Amino acid sequence: MKLLTFTEQGAERLGVKTEQGILDVAAASVACKGSASVPQNIHQVIEGGEEAVEALHRLADEAISRAAELGPVFLDEAELTFAPCVTSPGKILCIGLNYRKHAEESNAAIPEVPILFSKFSNTLAAHGEAVPLPIASEKVDYEAELAIVIGKEAKHVTEEEALSYVFGYCAANDLSARDLQMRTGQWLLGKTCDKFAPLGPYLVTADEVGNPNELDMKCIVNGEVRQHSNTSDMIFSCKEIVSYVSHHMTLSPGDVILTGTPEGVMLGYPVDKQSFLKAGDRVTIEIEKLGSLTSLMVREQ
Structure with a gap:
């Protein structure tokens, strides 16, 4: 099932x-x-798990069968104003250098354990939403990523059982201000600018996705494919990530884990060929089975 959140007259639906x-x-x-x-709302679905999803299936089936008599219960997607597909995650965790070719292009050693950092709720953005380029940065980069959305409280789970704690998956863009990121040994500043974590357009249930480590993915900037890879190139798979994190902190329903980006980011280009994002650029993240997430870069006011 593909779920989404949209806004109508200021309210999320x-x-x-x-x-x-x-x-x-x-x-x-x-x-x-x-x-x-x-x-x-989306968090009631996540927390309700299979029963909540089944209730939505029944509602959708009834609405389809009675569409002629129910009135306008189906909306034109093109006319919607999206919200982030997960609206209030308790945690937004990210895995750094988790694609072999990306580590190589960054001249970084292959990590022996997952590298964790975090984003905050201020970074959330929706499909189609404008993302302000920070005045303090001149080097904002794109990062196509698969995001895991946790469905059940997870603590000390094994790799074999880890994916049973996942509610679903969505496309994400781990936008990164490289000059701020590399200013110190801690990456946080360059990762947590406003709207730096677009999520969406849909949250797709795990049963519909199947194996999360065999999904084609792309990042397209102004029509040009900049990244094209597959989640099979992850150094640490989704089940390894969920298990690893759960051994260090409790994961809760609605928590989001961004699983890393493949090769092709601007940081990996030779310095004389780097062209970081600028106002007017349109960035689309496409992931197989999850849809296309588009963001428009604008100047920060």
């Missing part, structure tokens, strides 16, 4: 992607008289 359009869950719940049993 839950949507489900169907062949008939985007099901407005709140409107359909009222029309079908099933609002008491149907989750009304």
